[in-house]
Amino acid sequence: MGERTALVWLRNDLRLADNPALHAAFDAADRVAALYVHQSDPDVRAPGGAARWWLHHSLADLNEELAKLGVRLSVHTGSALDTVRAALKDSGATSVFWNRRYGPAEARTDLVVENMLRAEGVDIGTFAANVLAEPWTVKTGAGNPFSVYTPFWKALKGQHIPTPLPAPKGRSPIKPIPVDTDYRQPRWAGKLTPYWHIGEAGAHEALAVFIDGGLPDYPQGRDFPARAVTSRLSPHLRFGEISPRQIWHAGHGLAAREPHRAETVDKFLSELAWRDFNYHQLYHREDIATVPMQGKYATMTWRDAPGELAAWQQGRTGFPIVDAGMREMWATGFMQNRVRMLTASLLAKNLLIDWRRGEQWFWDCLVDADDANNPGNWQWVAGSGLDASPYFRIFNPVTQGERFDVEGAYVRQWVPELAKLPDQWVQQPFAAPADVLRQAGIVLGQTYPQPIVDLKTSRVRALEVAREL
Template identity: 45%
Template sequence: MTRSNPVLVWFREDFRLADNAALSAAVGTGRPVLCVFVLDAATFPGGAARWWLAGALRALDAALRAHGGALHVLRGAAGHLIPELARGSRAVAVHWNRRYDPAGRGVDAALKVALRQIGVAGHSFAGALLHEPWTIRTRGGAPFQMFTPFWRAACAFGGPRPPLPAPADLSFAQLPETFEESRVAPAGFGLLPATPDWAAGLREEWEPGEAAAQECLTRFLAEDLAAYGRERDTPAAEGTSRLSPYLRFGHVTPAQIWQAVADSGQEATKFLTELGWREFAWSLLFQHEDLARRNLRGVFDGLPWRTDPEGLRAWQTGRTGYPLVDAGMRQLWRTGWMHNRVRMVVASFLVKHLLIDWRHGEAWFADTLVDHDPASNPMNWQWSAGTGVDAAPFFRIMNPVTQSEKFDPGGDYIRRWVPELAAVPANLIHAPWVAGAGALGAHGVVLGRDYPAPIVDHRQARARALAVWTALRNG
């Protein structure tokens, strides 16, 4: 081996140069780096996240090119391709930042074995979380099941390690010619929707990449953090950070956010607690690989979910007749993101008003969210459904009308996403069916023609859910 033998840096969900432990350690060896990403069908994300992935690949390639290198995007099974590339490029080591989802962990464990067999060192690094998911434990050494003691213990554990700067002196190895045929064409990497192109709203709303993530963080700290505790539940205010897709794709790390918050000198307990929920979700997924498939509270296995394709479709397309629910579902479809308060309302509506299995909602979110996260999504669905370990009780049924009156009192969020109700005043917009045909007609709306009548009656749906719950509890 000579000093020109490279270190292969395998990027996955860590699309950044700063605070990238795998990259920094590779550069620190003084050897050239060979930067690769493998498009592997085994770990493919949902539709909206695929759109984001294309942007993330483009942005990282551009950042590496600015240093004289490139990101080589290859198609194949990572478990085979990475060892082959390590051998073909005569790499001394392969570096990557750890993933903690079951599919990712499976690939990584097999890869370590395969690399050992060919005599190449495999080094994995931390970076996606404040603390590795196995570190925060009870005094007895067990994983936590409840958020509050988990977060208390995490905070007592100390702040995260200080974030690393982006490496300055990068030198790059070439991709061996024999791998050219595995290379994916950079125009969209085959990830963008074509017929139809449903991504216009995503393009308008988002800019993937590390630089955009830093801009988003800086703007949030300067403009919104001070009022976060007050505004975070108001969907029309856009008072949350919108960092979730940047965290999901590792354009920014929670350690960088933690540090930036500390540097800003602002009080941020509530905001940092939300990062804590993300940590808790990963701790749960680490314990329960089937978090997206199995009710954590087994008693719910006996719940008689309804089969209701029409109801599911009305929910997915934002045509339930409940304006706040419909606004949220349309925001999701158009932009790949939905405000947290509204996520809770739409999830409760699907599970309790329609009695549709939470796993259908989880799957729809997995396909349509740009921030879809394999830990946060199922944990929050199980929270909403009451099936999780630390969850809202099933009998607490959110009323979509009172939630709307409380959190969107002026109706501005609804008007933005449900334009057919744009002329309806605040006193009628939360429950338009109550207004009567005359009052609504005066604002140009006929129920059933311009906007749907409610697909279920709130009182009846609530009573039905409670009856199901009572029967389940009584065995």
């Protein structure tokens, strides 16, 4: 018999360790080839600009690592079926392996590819790799998918989470050839580079830094945007440079070694499980980026206010903590979680601008925007999600800023024109006395905007609209 070749089709699993499809390819064949497809299938959502930047560099990193195992990575653009077929022909592979996806469009695509290739005599292997538990494995007592997070979390904790796989043992190294060469990096993307170490090694570095430094203060500190206590693992998870199982077992390993940290670890892992919850919503419903999970929100009357939308996008709303968050996102591709809630609440509730407009902006600007968490979290804030923030919960950005950015460190970092304001006024410059503004060098409406909406009257308006539903 001649040398057997297997193809591994990589998607949101750009790593060597805990990659079941890659392991299966090595087990099945003498030679392994790898493929990544920028899908042109019409229903599959293309990544936003910031995520596409990350993807390019992640593919370059993975290409180097795969070459050390003797695996050639090829990157192409086209329809999934045609491109996988072409890769099978070019490589001489007789089998193809991939890790499963859960978005409706992606799952349909994968099923078509699987059925067509099986009919053509190709061996197919698919695996669970990118969530803690696949969406059809965690159910209510009645056998239905969960729509409330707390019981979902309790059920998930009772699941067996498989131990992560090591990286496969490679064969003779090869020289890597540049991949994704059609990508042209936007001029704005260079500003993102200093904030991230992209790739599998960077993901594990981020996890180690978090466990050693941020985790002890995580349950309380995670709400304070100026504190460096969150994991910043979300973009690494989004592209699969690290798996949720690796994080899960790292957390439980720490709790076993240091039992006094068990409660802190549990809190962190509950946030990791929220990611799974969003993937369960994604799998069991229509496209959650466009369709409200609660049907009554389909009749919601949204305002058409392009000027206010632009001010929100540019971080010029007149509410400092919101503006700081929007500017942080534009500068780094990331925004701290509580601030994401505040910025989303202002848009969807105070401004009554369709949450889908905000979701799309985040999709373009965030390096971690994915099919499940970006729309799932937006629907949570807007009230249209299944286990959503109640319609009457409307975040006040001033009081939230005063509570979670007490000394204004976060605002001063990202809204430097307010840096000289005393702590008392840094979250509400519009209320500061004229002499305080003058001493701080601020002219409202010129150097920093007046608020684009009145918080009290807009809150009443939002409540009235929600009650009508």
